[in-house]
Structures are given as structure tokens and as C-alpha cells.
Amino acid sequence: MIPELGHLALILALLLALVQGVFPFIGAARGVPMWMQLGLSVARGQFVFVSIAFCSLSYAFYANDFSVLYVAEHSNSALPLQYRLAALWGGHEGSMLLWASILALWTVGVTLFSRHLPAEFRARIIGTMGLISIGFLLFILLASDPFERLIPAAMDGRDLNPLLQDPGMVFHPPVLYMGYVGFSVAFAFAIAALLGGQLDRTWARWTRPWTTVAWVFLTVGIAFGSKWAYYELGWGGWWFWDAVENASFMPWLVGTALIHSLAVTEKRDAFKLWTVLLAIFAFSLSLLGTFLVRSGVLTSVHAFATDPRRGLFILVFLGLVIGGALTLFALRAPRVGLGGKFDLQSRESMLLANNVILVAAAGSVMLGTLYPLFLDALGMGKISVGPPYFDTVFVPIMTPALFLMGLAIFARWKKTDLPALALRLKWALGVSAATALLLPLVLGKWTPMIALGLLLALWIVATAAINLRERLRQQSFTSLSRAYLGMLLAHLGVAVFITGVTLVKGYEIERDLSMKPGDTTQIGGYVFRFEGVSDTAGPNYQAARGVVRISRDNKEIAILSPEKRLYTVQNMPMTEAAIDAGLLRDLYVSLGEPVGKDAWALRIYIKPFAHWIWAGCMLMALGGLLALSDRRYRRERAAAEATP
């Protein structure tokens, strides 16, 4: 009964989305206030019904209703409650429902915080989001129904993939989707601006906070995922250039370009068309990412063959969104105009370079991700593009962008004197170069990559510090705008991130060895003693738990208990690594397999500065939040509330 209720709610939501996707546009074109208003109430109604559907499916998971096919495929009665609820987004159908729910959430957010926008503009935004929602709800109802019944019902479910039974599963997908779907707001703002022909500095100021919120969510979501892979996959990698990861990284790169481009549009009324194009691309890549990950196309392009409706629908939907948006762009772009002029040596041109580089980086990731799929789809053989490609390409592409980061914060709008600027920063460059060259020698190993990574990180920190000092000479700390401080914080986050990546890559020690109980081994100054393995049991798994004592200078610093679990329902083994995390290093131990009598294969890793990678991401996100709290947004809101 409850699943049917959810299904019915989805149908009603689709009907409301149809109204939301049609009437506000007509209302805006003809100037009928009531039709424009209609969009707002309908959007809120749609949110209610999508929520009912979402809760219905959650309830089916909560109540172990294995007469629902999707629940039977992704859950099990022995699964702990938090994972049963998170199993909702453990497969394709539920992920699509999560997407639609989050879209409804963002839409309600827009209806609540858009009172200051002109009515026509607001109506077109709501309408555009309605159109996207129609696409998703239609897709769910026609080709990917999570409420489909299984008759006769299964006695028990086939369980959630043990890899996904982790706190990361509870947070990572919703946060990531908040980011993906959040770009739909920037997209809707862009479409509304193209339709209305109003694309100016005010437009950019309205769009910026929404884009920043989405970007913050995406940043945090990707960082969560990376951290999760680090401890869950059991071999200590934090980024694999896997197609699934790339799918989330491409919108991030373009989204990062978008926030910078929006800054130029707001301050200087320039880059307008470019900004709109980036907004379209960021959302298109989010869509592509969602479908790449959740459609099964990555497992095999032939996965579509089992359900051709799904594949066809996705291709048509992507084609309509991207093609429609670009057609509108081509028709309306000439009316928008190019905006403010600027010199070649200016902050604008540096931000343009940053944009081009970020987009090029996204393009190179896309090439490596999609090309193998294309070849396979055309039946031209199977190839794979591994991490070496991305590593080789990414560093040289991003290096100039990171160097510009330090320079651009000093550059003036319109025109700046580059040679004079270079002279002002010679100390920053000298100090960071000298440190980057010498520090690796102190640390015991010098490679060009370590030196380059440290140079870039130090350069960003040094220039940010000098910039802050120069500002503080003119004004007090409290009078600095939060947008400026947020920018500095986010840039600092990039430096912390680079430091983490450089030092992990440069100085990590990885040992795979076989140990008997009582064996000790010394790695990087730490003594690891393997005490043996004992059996233990969890709610839905059995495990062998090892004990490894770690000491340094005869002082015990940690006892780690890595586990090898066997999840009984799927008969699937899983490695659970044990990590002693620290500010300067992680000690990482995981169990391999039993080899011979009593002996086990063990992975023992020392990962210097590993947590700096995620700390850097968190700083970037915090910087975004700080910028969001800037006074000019609050002032705008207050003004809107004062005039009812």
C-alpha cells in the first residue's frame, strides 16, 4: 500500500511539474502575474509530493518490505538501520529519486529566497527548474520505477553491497547530489537571463551565492568520497582517476571556473557570454556524471541493451537539455553583448586564463573518461586509460593556473602593470623557491615533483600573506569584506591540498609483507608488531580481526585492529583498514589474506600528510561559506524583506 502511495505521489508531482514547466513561462511572456505566481505554489506542492514518494521508499526500506523489487535488491533484514535507510540511494532507481527530491528541495529554496528578484525573471527560473524536474520524474516513472513490486515477495533481500556499508554511504551521495543538482539553479538563472535578455551585473550578483552553495556541497561531497575510498578500499589510495570519480570532478572543475567567471561578471560586467556558457556546461556535466555513474554504462556499455528504454531516454534528455540550452544561447547571445573592456595585463585576463585552464583540464579528464566508452560502444575494442595519463596531463595543465592564483589577487581590474607587480612579489617567489628546493633535502628525498608541489603551495601561501598585509595597511581586519577573506581561505585550502598530495606522493612508504604472530618489522622509524588474528562477528558479517602494535623509540603509540570481513548474505569478503591518523602522518594497516599456517599478508603503509588532502578541501568549502556570508547578500535579503 505504502509503495503504491509513493508511486501515486510521483505521478501527482509530475503533473505539478508540468504546470510548473509551462505556465510561469507564458505568464512571464505575457505579463500575467497570476500565472507567474502559480509557478511558486506549484513548485512547493511538487516538493511535498516528491517528499511523500521519498518517505514511502524510505519506509519500505525501514520496514523490510521485500515485496518491493528495489528494496529486495538492495537491502536485507540483517542490515543495520542506518544502512537500510542509506540503501535507498544504493542503486540506480533510488538514486534517481534522490536526485528528483534534491531538485525539489533546491526549487523550494529558490522560491523562498528569491523575493528580491523581478517577477518575470523569478518565474522563468522556476519554470526552467520545472522542465528539468519533468525530465527526471518522467524518467523515474517510465523507465526506472523504484516502487516496482516483486511477486511473489522475496523472503529476504540480497543485501547492500558490503563496500557501501559504511558511514560514508550515509553522507557522501546526498552531499554530492546537493552539489550536482545545485548547479541546476545556476543553469536556470542562465536560461532565465537568456530568455529575458537581461544579463548584467545584478544578474551575476544574484547567481553567485547559489553557485557558491552548490560548489561548496560538491567540494565537500567529493572530499567525503575520496576519504571513504582511502579507508574502505583497503589499499590506501585517495584518488584513482576512476570514471566514477572523474564524473564528479569534471563539474567541479567547470563549477570552479564558473564562480571565478561570475566574479568578473559581477565586478566588471565582462565575460557575460562565457559565464552563461559555463553555467550551462557545469549543469550538463552534472547530468552526465549522474547518468555515467548510475546507469550502469560504466560496467558495460551493453548494460543499456538490457533496458534500451533507459539508455534512449537518457540520451534524449541529455540532448534536449544541452542542445536546447545551446540553441537558446546561440539565438540570444548577440543581444547580450560582450560587456566591459579590459587590457591584456589585467585581473580580467588572468581570470580568463584561469578559466581556460580549468576548462581545458575538465576537457582532458573527459577525453580520458569517455573515449574508452566510445570505442567500446562502437565495437572497436576494449581499452582503458589509467592513472598515468591523468597524472601526466594534469600537473602541467594546472601548474600555470596555480601560479596565476598567487599573481591574480594582486592584479587590478581593467589594467595592471605586470612588471611592477612581479617586482613587488620577488621576495615571495624567492622565499618559496628557496624553501621548495631545500626542504625536500631536509626531508631526505628530492624529486622535481616534490619541489614543484611545495613551490606552488608555498607561493600561494606567501602571496596570500603579502596581499593580506597590504590590505591591512589600508584598513582594519574587521573592515575586510568576508568575500575577500573567503577567497583567501579557499586559496589557502588549495595550498594545503597541494601540500598533502605532494608529500603523500613523494614520501609514502608502502610495504606488503607476510607476518606470523609475534613478528615485528621496522618501517620508517616505527616498529610494527603483529599479535595475531582472532575471530569476531558483526551484525551481518563474520570477521577475522588482527592486532598490530606500533611503537616508536620503545614507546607504544597505537594498537590497530584491521579486519577481514565476510558479509554472509552476498558471501563477499571485505577489507577494513585500521588507521592511526595524525597531523603529520597516517599509519595505515590492513589485512590481506591468510598465507600458510598462522601467517597473514599485511599491508603496512605510512602516509605523510594524508589528512591535509581533505583538510584542504574543507578549507576551500569553508572559504566558500565565508564568502556567502558577505554583507552585500544579507543587505539584499534585508531590503527584500522590508518591502513586502
Next chain:
Amino acid sequence: MKARHKRFAMIAAALAAVAIAATLVLNAFRSNLVFFFTPTQIAQKEAPLGTNFRIGGLVEQGSLKRTGDGLSVSFVVTDTVNRTPVAYSGILPDLFKEGKGVVAQGKLGSDGIFHADQVLAKHDENYMPPEAAEALKQAGKLNEQTGKTLVLPPGQQP
């Protein structure tokens, strides 16, 4: 005139930078493509010696042997028609099992042994790595996997 010249030079420089970047990307792309061969193709000498590529298939029953400290392993990958012996040193992935699908990346030695530096067997019990499935399909032995079957605990009827 001077400003125009300067602008022209800047545009040329930008174009050159883009061209260099594109060359770099495509070069890296070409040299890092990893091709895929089945045991049958290896038996027919279609696979290159000394370059990285991937093989896929099933781990032959009873072929897994450990030597030395237990970290050096050897096993046989088969597409049910031909067999390729594989040598690997390190910890095998959780889902590595005899009789199950596997993908290995490495180089083929002149001794006919595939020296793997990476062994992949991922996702879940029912899932077959696409390369492994491809190898079996080419050998004509793949029983179509059914999509919507449910795994039930032993002894229970649906």
C-alpha cells in the same frame, strides 16, 4: 600600431600555448592507452611483448600457487579455450577467487608468462569484470547472466 602588434603577439602566444597543451594531452593519451587481449589472442601471438596491456578471463580452478613468503603468487587465466599463466607479487584483491572473473594488467614475458603488476576483481560476487566477460564471450562460452535474479539464503524458497 604598437598596441595592435602587441595584441597580435599575445594572441599568437595564446594559440601556441593551446597547441602545445593539446599536443601534450594527446601524446600522453596515446602513450598511456592500455589495450586488452584475451588468452586466445595471446596464444595466437597477437599480443605485444614487453608493453603494458590487460588480460581478462577466469582464474582456472586449482591453478593458484603461492611461493616463498606467500606474497608471490601464480595462477592461470583462461577463457575456457586457451590459458595464460600469470605471475604476480603482492596482495590479491578481496574478490579474487578460483573460478571467478579476473583482469590483470602487466607485461607478457618472452617465457610466455604474463607478469602482472595489477590484479583487479571488483564490485560484487555476481559482477564479472567487463574485460573478463568479453574474453569469455569471444571464446563463445559465456552463459548470459540474468539481470533480476535474487540471491536467497540457502534453503529458502521465494
